[in-house]
Amino acid sequence: KAGVTQTPRYLIKTRGQQVTLSCSPISGHRSVSWYQQTPGQGLQFLFEYFSETQRNKGNFPGRFSGRQFSNSRSEMNVSTLELGDSALYLCASSATSGTDNSPLHFGNGTRLTVT
């Protein structure tokens, strides 16, 4: 079974631009979560989607948004990029949304650098 696939692996953007990151979950997984990883703040939860519905949202500004499609693929968008948005963005999928404590399966992430 193919793992979680995130594209692109690396991105360099300029302040003020917007960016879209993509995530394809493991086949059959309906839950997709996004996390931001930085050296200073560690791993922070962005949002969780299950069957195209946002189930949870972390404490991030409205510039961060996401969506999930009917095939469970997910995208996250960051508008008006700031230098502090530079981070590794990790997508994770699971079969369910926490009800059976199935583990999250992570992709290798998208490294975003904002200059």
Next chain:
Amino acid sequence: AQSVAQPEDQVNVAEGNPLTVKCTYSVSGNPYLFWYVQYPNRGLQFLLKYITGDNLVKGSYGFEAEFNKSQTSFHLKKPSALVSDSALYFCAVRDSGNTGKLIFGQGTTLQVKP
């Protein structure tokens, strides 16, 4: 609110020696605890989880973790460390409510020296 703490930024052990990476938690209700490992430029890999049952949980790559309710701890252990175990380790707890959201500790870098 659910939280986890990893008190050590780095743990150094010699190859062949036992290793322990510490984690303590604070939860309301039953704790659902996880350990993940991250290698450079990669995502997180699931090692093991504690949901209920035996306090000693066995996971991938020879790792195990000991759940201690009275000490609110969930320490990761391995009897004999390998150089290839060198990586960043995260303890996590599932958030309360019907959600898959995980709350992660700050991470502990494990350095295994030959």
